[in-house]
Amino acid sequence: EDQVTQSPEALRLQEGESSSLNCSYTVSGLRGLFWYRQDPGKGPEFLFTLYSAGEEKEKERLKATLTKKESFLHITAPKPEDSATYLCAVPYRGSTLGRLYFGRGTQLTVWP
Amino acid sequence: GAGVSQSPRYKVAKRGQDVALRCDPISGHVSLFWYQQALGQGPEFLTYFQNEAQLDKSGLPSDRFFAERPEGSVSTLKIQRTQQEDSAVYLCASSLAEANEKLFFGSGTQLSVL
Numbered sequence: 001e002d003q004v005t006q007s008p009e010a011l012r013l014q015e016g017e018s019s020s021l022n023c024s025y026t027v028s029g030l031r032g033l034f035w036y037r038q039d040p041g042k043g044p045e046f047l048f049t050l051y052s053a054g055e056e057k058e059k060e061r062l063k064a065t066l067t068k069k070e071s072f073l074h075i076t077a078p079k080p081e082d083s084a085t086y087l088c089a090v091p092y093r094g095s096t097l098g099r100l101y102f103g104r105g106t107q108l109t110v111w112p
Numbered sequence: 113g114a115g116v117s118q119s120p121r122y123k124v125a126k127r128g129q130d131v132a133l134r135c136d137p138i139s140g141h142v143s144l145f146w147y148q149q150a151l152g153q154g155p156e157f158l159t160y161f162q163n164e165a166q167l168d169k170s171g172l173p174s175d176r177f178f179a180e181r182p183e184g185s186v187s188t189l190k191i192q193r194t195q196q197e198d199s200a201v202y203l204c205a206s207s208l209a210e211a212n213e214k215l216f217f218g219s220g221t222q223l224s225v226l
Contacts, residue, residue: 004154032213041219042217042219042220043116043203043205043217043218043219043220044155044203044215044217045217046214046215046216049213049214087154087155089154092157095168096143096160096167096168096210096212097211097212097213098143098145098160098205098207098212098213098215099145099157099160099168099171099212100155100157100215101157102154102155102156103154104152104153104154105154
């Protein structure tokens, strides 16, 4: 069965303290791995899509990488406004890319 | 509007009541998705429309759940005879192209069934 597991469940960082979030997946024939950010009381907001092992994408302080078994979301010198839940997701096999299997997320808190 | 709009923002229902949740997608977006998010969990897929056609409803948890998008824009998710386990945030998302690589989510409707 396809699965997505995120770790850690929660992460507290001091402002400027870099770290990484992990997303491991067991999907055959990966058609893409998606990262979303979710703020409290809001819907998820699209960040990145990665399609093949070795691919990297960056946006401000965030960089997403992909291997054959997992993806990392690296946060460099985070700021309090980076506090959110970060979700990773993969498409269900044989279905449209928008039908996503989400992990439970990593709740990131960045304190000043 | 600029984004996906959902209403109501909050809905409290007594067990056994019927509810209807509305989604206004971004204008021109072909695809529309409904997801259910329980507290502390990631969103779970419910159903998918391309224009007015419901192409996938395999995620709907029971025959009490029904979704429609009659004119290919606004969509309604209806839950009949609500149960306590239906309490969750219901998220709507839309996508510009049929490839559905990037979803735009609304803020959701938080349903509480008492």
